[in-house]
Amino acid sequence: MPTLDAFLADVRACTRCAAHLPHGVRPVFQFHPHAPILIAGQAPGARVHASGVPFDDPSGDRLRTWLGVDRDTFYDATKIAILPMGLCYPGTGKNGDLPPRPECAPTWRDAFMQRFERLSLVIVLGQYAMDYHLGTGKTPLTQVVERWREHWPATLPLPHPSPRNNRWLVRNPWFEKDVLPALQARIRAILTPNPKESR
Secondary structure, three states, rough: OOOHHHHHHHHOOOOOOOOOOOOOOOOOOEEEOOOOEEEEEEOOOOHHHOOOOOOOOOOHHHHHHOOOOHHHOOOOOOOEEEEEEOOOOOEOOOEEEEOOOHHHHHHHHHHHHHHOOOOOEEEEEEEHHHHHHHHOOOOOHHHHHHHHEEEEEEOEEEEEOOOHHHHHHHOHHHHHHHHHHHHHHHHHHHHHOOHHHHH
16 A cells, blocks of 8 residues: 555546546545544535635535534544545536546545544535445435434434525424534544543
8 A cells, every 4th residue: 555645646646537627637635544534525616626725615614613613623634534525626517516527436535435544423415425425326315314313423414515505404404403413512522532542
């Protein structure tokens, strides 16, 4: 297995999908093998592609609120890894951003997952990540999220935190009432140092 630095350099230098990326190649992710939490997303949007910072947009603001963490914690790679199913911005289509490029996950996903050493929680955002991590196929997102306890506490499926899902949140008040408090408590338990381990 390549060293971590060599592996990450290979990922950042990847051009496998270049011919299909109208805005160019720019893998955006956050990774450290000691991170106990993984956010498994879809693909970067235009703003994130421009900044190179994952979830540096309104979706990220809402996601941090859902998790109950501040920006410093969120962007600490030793605490939270962020790996979209497609590492580069795929561009837009008639109905918003295009799906993650299908070449990306088979090329890099398993190699990333094998490098985690302390992973305790995978937060899964959106259909493509749910299918990979949970094998849900085309099961409606609402149904997957409603059955979140089936995967708890190792994995949690969530709707994408995009403002485009405001109507979904209004129609499904149980999500903020039941799911988010459990998620925030789990995050606190994972990230709070255990005094016994520091002795």
